[in-house]
Amino acid sequence: MRLETGSERLEGSSDSRWRAATPAGAWIESLDDSDVHPLLACYLERREELVRYFRVRLRSEEAAQDLVQDIYLKITPPPAAPIDNPAAYLYRLGTNLMLDRIKTQRRAGQRDAQWRGAGGPSATDWETADEPRADDALAARQRLAQIVAVVNDLPPAVQEAFRLHKLEGLNHAETAAAMGVSRSSVEKYIMTSLKRIVAKVGR
Incomplete structure (x- = not known):
């Protein structure tokens, strides 16, 4: 993969804006092709694709952008062990992060429901009605x-x-x-x- 620089970068794309606006993106753009780990190269190639994929799953552009940024944080520095399928690794990592978020949100919702229900029906009410x-x-x-x-x-x-x-x-x-x-x-x-x-x- 050849990294974009200067005038070669596509103006207006979310990927180019991310590279220009974040320290991580600026650092990656400063590297030569030979310096880029295959997993990071795959991340750069598929970043917008990952955002679209998780936007559908999360139904939120902002949540998808945050998740894909978290994927980058997880692969920096890249794993020492070789990765046979970088794309599958990224999707699997992102899916696991998404599931962790869903579980956390679900637990928080359950705690809120328990709190709201603290003043609910009496035990007798439950026995007769439910x-x-x-x-x-x-x-x-x-x-x-x-x-x-x-x-x-x-x-x-x-x-x-x-x-x-x-x-x-x-x-x-x-x-x-x-x-x-x-x-x-x-x-x-x-x-x-x-x-x-x-x-x-x-x-």
């Missing part, structure tokens, strides 16, 4: 625990494909990009996981 719903919730939790147990016994690649596709909502192509495998492999992984769940838990 007893059937409590039974349904218990059954749902038990079924979920069974599914989790089945998935945890699957091979790692099948587990990851199931998590990305079924839990995080990525389509097959996006899951394949995040994992660095072919789309047909993802389809096979998903089918394997679903067959195992149906066999162990039922439909």
Whole structure:
């Protein structure tokens, strides 16, 4: 990859603005091609693509920009071990960062809900009004625990494909990009996981 400099930079692109406006971008532009680690080179080539990808997932331009910046911070300095597929590594890293953020936000929301509910209905109210719903919730939790147990016994690649596709909502192509495998492999992984769940838990 050849880095852009001076008049060769595309005016108005978010990538060029990022390079010009941030110390990280300015530092990268000061390097010769031979000085750039393949992972950093891949990041530069795919930065705008990464922003678009995570903007769809997060439904926020600002959140996507922040996440992609966090990816850069995670790969600087680059890992010492060689990386066979830098693009897949970046997507997987970004996905993990995104999931960490979602989990943090979810925990914060749960704490807020508990706080707001501190003055809620009495125990008697719950017993008289919500007893059937409590039974349904218990059954749902038990079924979920069974599914989790089945998935945890699957091979790692099948587990990851199931998590990305079924839990995080990525389509097959996006899951394949995040994992660095072919789309047909993802389809096979998903089918394997679903067959195992149906066999162990039922439909």
